[in-house]
Amino acid sequence: MKIKPANPKGVKDLLPREMARRNYILDKLREIFSKYAYQNIQTPAFERLDTLMGKYGEDEKLLFKILNSGEYLHDETVQTLLKSEIYDAKEITPKIATKGLRYDLTVPLARYVAQHQNDLSFPFKRFQIGAVWRADRPQKGRFQEFTQCDIDIVGSKTNLHEIEILYIINDFIQEIGLKAKVHINDRKIFDAIGQLLKLDDSQKKQISILIDKKEKISAESYSNELTEILANEKDFEDNTKFNNFIDIMNSTTIDDLIQKGIPKEATESLQFILENAPNPELIQFDLHLVRGLDYYTGTVFELKPIDINIGSIGGGGRYDDLTSLFGLERMNGIGFSFGLERIEFCLDQKEIFEFKSSNMIRIIILHLIENTKELISLRKNILENASKNLIIDIYPEKSKLDKQFQYADKNKFDYALIYGDSEQKQGKINIKNLKTFQQETLNLDDLTKFINKNI
RNA sequence: GAGGUCGUAGCUCAGCUGGUAGAGCAGCGGAUUGUGGUUCCGCAGGCCGCGGGUUCAAGCCCCGUCGUCCUCCCCA
Structure with missing residues (x-):
């Protein structure tokens, strides 16, 4: 149902x-x-x-009163009250409810x-x-x-x-x-x-x-x-x-x-x-x-x-x-x-909700390779070594690039890390600024340094 | 506690005096085999809140019920 x-x-x-x-x-x-x-x-x-x-x-x-738990309905006084013709909430309530929401x-x-x-x-x-x-x-x-x-x-x-x-x-x-x-x-x-x-x-x-x-x-x-x-x-x-x-x-x-x-x-x-x-x-x-x-x-x-x-x-x-x-x-x-x-x-x-988008920087790691472990350790590595306040997400599955970018867009990420088969072979990684559309290719080892310095 | 309003696709809503459902957006697929806010094409998606009644026939009328929004009372 x-x-x-x-x-x-x-x-x-x-x-x-x-x-x-x-x-x-x-x-x-x-x-x-x-x-x-x-x-x-x-x-x-x-x-x-x-x-x-x-x-x-x-x-x-x-x-709001809370109905008692357990066998309270078998209580003799409750039984009498329920059977009696006279229905009086004031009498029954304390018998069946002894707690209330604040x-x-x-x-x-x-x-x-x-x-x-x-x-x-x-x-x-x-x-x-x-x-x-x-x-x-x-x-x-x-x-x-x-x-x-x-x-x-x-x-x-x-x-x-x-x-x-x-x-x-x-x-x-x-x-x-x-x-x-x-x-x-x-x-x-x-x-x-x-x-x-x-x-x-x-x-x-x-x-x-x-x-x-x-x-x-x-x-x-x-x-x-x-x-x-x-x-x-x-x-x-x-x-x-x-x-x-x-x-x-x-x-x-x-x-x-x-x-x-x-x-x-x-x-x-x-x-x-x-x-x-x-x-x-x-x-x-x-x-x-x-x-x-x-x-x-x-x-x-x-x-x-x-x-x-x-x-x-x-x-x-x-x-x-x-x-x-x-x-x-x-x-x-x-x-x-x-x-x-x-x-x-x-x-x-009053539309005064301009809470300054927090000072956290949002990064998404795009999912383009089969080896998920590598992406997980990439994230671990950045989180441990970067000096900035970062939020890092990994796109959950390998799929078409434009779909992944759409996800990044809707979730307001600031940067995307692009690490696919070709980058993997060369030991490189692309980092793309999603606001300015600018993209840079780095050596994988320089990524944290780059983040600390440039974003 | 009293009164009113509304309930149709995931969302926002059309749906005529009753004749068994439609749009936009979102989703998915494609145009575009690794680059996102645009465009085009296609697909899928519905116990018309729920229960009963009237009727040959109900999304539409009637009753009940659950929920929404609102007014009074009161309150944050």
Whole structure:
């Protein structure tokens, strides 16, 4: 039976040239992360479900769960559940799935830190690059498997880290030549607004969703929705509440906020960060930035490209208590995650992928004689003795010359070595520059010398 | 989770109001017996995503399913 070659939904294969681009981006990120003293770690692709559950809020349903292996279906409770008329996924799921694919790299980090606390020294700065999985419906810039490039600092409260992260972002986008802005806010400010206006938890939740999408909806539906959220109690106060809220949200500076009654404590860390940011052009104070992930408690930021419609290409924030869920108290964390696929998309759009063809020189040995061994040892000889960075391929079989040249052409070789029966007899070899079409005949023994000197 | 779009040769796509498939590119062979980005000629390549239904007849219509791309929600 023939099986149709196709990927499952939402995942992609990568062609060599796509992989080359990714590596271009990843090399830059790794270099910058390392330069700022972050250490590389790795965690498994899947985690215990209890590690993952309860940390992502609404999006929890996007977790990929892994069916248990073995005889779990014979378990009595599962049998009862399966036979019962009442089908309740909430009851069955934990019986048949106890593992899940990681949803991000932050929660696994919290687990990792709690688990290995004795082997780590704090503050712990780490970077991690890896795939994460979300059972989302795919669309532009959104996949079920994608790569996050994370930096996090665990075990330090100071806002120096926010500033450091901003420096890293700045370095990176300059390095790759991308125009983007970091939107920044602090959840403490939103909480303070809530307190000031005496909003209850459900109102806060609804409003946070609303302000997050303010840019996308009309002013009219914004104020309609806002009225609806605020006006579920009958008193006249609601109207002033509405006006107060609008007034506060229109603030463009921290001073503005303080004047409107937001306590200093809520704003001072953001103030400090803004004052010390690397590049004022880069940063935008954005009161409407919320971010959905439940675990953030302080600074939040999002990196958005200018003129490219792809959403954010990175995001992060401060989470004050993530490790306490794993029994490690009073461990503050802050991190940021770059989304590899979306960065790739941006570079693609802007056509700024002129990654200098590496300084490797590509040589192909054409296959014109029966004795393959001689070609293999020719390659070995050159690789061992040449002082240049060479990539050397041997055409796999003896065949027509023009075919071999076509292969060389398509694979962008720089030089071809022509060594056939006549050269073999005379102890010569031809080296042809495939860009200039120029060809030279050398003594076989002089080949390495020639390569070192002339190419 | 809601809505839309598309699925035909390796790739990009045509295929009329239903009458059992076509182009370009790529591949292979030749013109050209050891010199590549051009040209010309030829060859091969298809469960028309999969399953069911309607019909004398389905690539085309209907239902389901898998996948693609996109919008909303949310997010990297």
